[in-house]
Amino acid sequence: MFKVVKRKELAPIEFEIFVEAPRIASKAKPGQFVILRIDEFGERIPLTIVDTDPETGLVRLIFQVIGKSTAQLATVMEGDCLADVVGPLGKPTEIENYGTVMLVGGGVGIAALFPIVKGLKEAGNRVITVLGAKNKELLILTEECRAYSDELILMTDDGSVGQKGLVTQAMEEVFAKESIHTAWAIGPSIMMKFCTMTAQKHQVPIYVSLNPIMIDGTGMCGGCRVTIADNIKFACVDGPEFLGEEVDWDEFISRMQQYRPEELRANEIYEK
Numbered sequence: 001m002f003k004v005v006k007r008k009e010l011a012p013i014e015f016e017i018f019v020e021a022p023r024i025a026s027k028a029k030p031g032q033f034v035i036l037r038i039d040e041f042g043e044r045i046p047l048t049i050v051d052t053d054p055e056t057g058l059v060r061l062i063f064q065v066i067g068k069s070t071a072q073l074a075t076v077m078e079g080d081c082l083a084d085v086v087g088p089l090g091k092p093t094e095i096e097n098y099g100t101v102m103l104v105g106g107g108v109g110i111a112a113l114f115p116i117v118k119g120l121k122e123a124g125n126r127v128i129t130v131l132g133a134k135n136k137e138l139l140i141l142t143e144e145c146r147a148y149s150d151e152l153i154l155m156t157d158d159g160s161v162g163q164k165g166l167v168t169q170a171m172e173e174v175f176a177k178e179s180i181h182t183a184w185a186i187g188p189s190i191m192m193k194f195c196t197m198t199a200q201k202h203q204v205p206i207y208v209s210l211n212p213i214m215i216d217g218t219g220m221c222g223g224c225r226v227t228i229a230d231n232i233k234f235a236c237v238d239g240p241e242f243l244g245e246e247v248d249w250d251e252f253i254s255r256m257q258q259y260r261p262e263e264l265r266a267n268e269i270y271e272k
């Protein structure tokens with residue numbers, strides 16, 4: 001059993017939990033994720049590892065309530081235990097000293113971006129970070145990202161903090177004044193697709209982190225298959241990071257919607 005030692009509501013429907021998982025905490029690298037189950041009947045929930053502390057054995061996870069299982073996870077309180085937490089899974093981000101890099105995070109995707117921001121800064125890069133969300137309340141981890149960024153640009157849909165507009169506008173501003181070696185974008189699928197198009201316009205490679213439906217997380221079930229450069233790949237073992245320009249975005253976005261009716265039905269039953 002994996003004990004939740006700390007829990008906090010970061011924003012409306014966004015929660016942070018610290019889970020005791022010493023073996024994961026000692027091995028995890030930026031870009032990797034875990035799959036957890038709340039109880040033995042629970043759906044498997046993949047979540048990116050935001051941070052780890054090998055000394056205390058704690059793993060920090062952030063999630064947004066988007067359906068039945070994440071709504072149930074939000075009811076797990078400090079002192080409660082999760083049935084299992086498996087990881088670290090997936091390939092780590094290739095952290096190197098590239099020079100100047102740009103990292104773009106949207107919504108709860110900022111949680112997955114933060115360890116990469118931190119890793120790239122610690123590797124000696126000049127880090128320019130762009131964070132975007134609907135409004136100020138939903139813009140998470142701004143101060144932590146600021147601590148590891150040479151420049152931080154905040155964007156909100158309503159202008160409640162930072163500039164009013166989309167992260168792609170901020171990317172254009174950065175491309176106009178900086179020579180970017182490599183970029184990363186993590187957030188909603190549509191955001192990652194448009195970030196890819198923006199980076200492509202400037203001939204800058206951009207990595208995205210795909211979060212398709214996952215079941216086993218070990219490359220056995222095929223649930224997380226994605227098409228990358230016309231080849232079938234499994235996001236859980238071949239990713240989750242891929243070059244944005246190689247992703248078949250239309251297929252990915254359509255597969256993300258595939259189980260929406262069942263997800264809505266499960267949520268309705270849970271809420272009753």
Ligand code: FES
Nearest residue numbers: 215217219222236
């Ligand atoms: Fe089953 Fe990736 S989750 S193959």
